[in-house]
Amino acid sequence: MSEKSTTSSAAPGGMPGSSSGRRFSVEKPKNMGLTMRRLWGYLEKNRLGLFTVVLFILVNTAASLTGSYLLRPLINDYIIPKDVDGLLHMLGIMLVIYLAGATAAYLQSRFMIIISQKTVNEMRNDLFKKLQLLPLQFFDTNSHGELMSRFTNDVDLISESLNNSLTQIFTSVITLSGTFLLMLYISPLLTLVTLVMVPLMLFLASQVIKRSKNYFLAQQKAVGITNGYIEEIITGIKVVKVFGYEEKAETDFEKLNFDLRDKATKAQMFSGMMMPIMINMSTINYALTATIGGVLAVTRGLDIGGLASFLQYSRQFGRPINELSSQLNSLQAALAGAERVFEMMDQLPEPADAENAFKLTNVKGEVRFEGVSFSYSSDKVILHDINLSVKPGHKIAFVGSTGAGKTTIINLLPRFYDIQSGKITIDGIDIKDISRKSLRESMAIVLQDTHLFTGTVMENIRYGRLSATDDEVIHAAELANAHSFITRMPQGYQTTLDGDGSNLSQGQRQLLNIARATVAEAPILILDEATSSIDTRTEKLIDLGLNTLMQGKSTFVIAHRLSTVQNADEIIVLEFGKIVERGTHNDLMSGKGKYYQLYTGQFS
């Protein structure tokens, strides 16, 4: 590993920081109204539930407001006149009211959790469905991490916000208006005191928040960079050890870590100031209101009960405002998350099949490329005027230096990408007129990067054709030469593979891959030979397995091995997306051209 590559990707603003930092910075949705309407589209299916939640919120806030107000008659009518019976009666009523409020709060939160989980469950389903429909082009241009974060971070943001923010905002607004009206009712003059003090408190709070937010953003960025660095070193640990990079890595890490410590300290200090400031301000407010209230009680006949109720309200007044601003922030973040989710849902899927698309039956496997040109993006043509044909049961091999376009050619057959000009046909039918499902069913693919899914060996092979019986799977494994190693595994075909088959050797993974392609029983075979070297015994097994697999099938192979090219009916030599030579091994060898060079360099 070069020093440069390590440090550059951990530099500020690099990938690692940008995705994880998102959760903490408040990102604004681009089109708030539209996103809200679409979110409502999901929510409105639970109208009855939402209505119930609103009802519970009303009961809860009414109970809390009434409870505080009842202090007034409690003091005026029962405590001051020393009416013990009446006092107990009143306390009983207050108890019932508070209990009703608490029950409503509990039910409201339960209902809302059910609604929000149901909503995000539906969103995740829709998103996953969409994921399966998207063209490969989409995955080329979006990193896996980004896509994953739609499902994790963004959906989490939405569910958190539905759980809390939405109801909190509603509760805060009602509480705030109710409190204000009741305060005004008790004493307009005292309300004025609160109206001066509360904005002052909020202003101070907002100053602290503003400054600490900057520090928090800085902290978050530092966390992202540090994490990115750790991840890079862990994934590249072999390279680190082999090239003796440990010490340099340590020094680099210490620097990043120190920066993180510095920013985290500042962020925590500032946010730590918030609570004491607010508490002190609130105490001052309380004392001031009580003093002025006392004066009013003496001079203007404000009743003591009214004063007690008022003090209660005035203490509560700042809370919903604070609550409101923080919940609005989190709602905003959730809407930005929802927007990203909807953005992905809006991506164009693979174009639908034509209505009268062919369903292939009894495929013979004659494949032709006629004047095919292709580019991934409009600015660079990758394949130029490719013409080739494969007779049923024949094998065509592609060779050429890296980047020549071999993989691109085989990507076109299953229509992972659509060509811009020319025609590709199977048994004379243009693949554009064949339904994608039927087209893809007619071919089996063995790729270099053997992808295994979490599940048993049996399930992994059956991926090739879901309708295959156990016997067919075992038969395919036998043909692919995978049977003997599978039966030596602890639970044979029922052994669970996990983490992309990490408990298997490279060769074993390839054998499973071949078995999977074998069980598909497709007439066309696409093969990207593995370049990684495998011990000769396994290689023989793989060779045998592949030969069995290829029998009677039209095969397209990106060849890396001598035996493959030698057996091919035609070898196509590609250079910068053009066919520069073609013929059998012997033809091309005697031509002493590009193939001869490649051959003597690569396969010797």
Ligand SMILES: Nc1ncnc2c1ncn2[C@@H]1O[C@H](COP(=O)(O)OP(=O)(O)OP(=O)(O)O)[C@@H](O)[C@H]1O
């Ligand atoms: N998904 C993609 N999006 C854009 N360009 C791509 C994409 N895949 C490949 N290319 C470009 O197309 C060209 C041909 O790539 P291709 O993978 O077909 O080459 P290759 O012959 O298979 O190479 P290798 O032997 O290294 O696998 C390269 O220039 C590559 O940069």
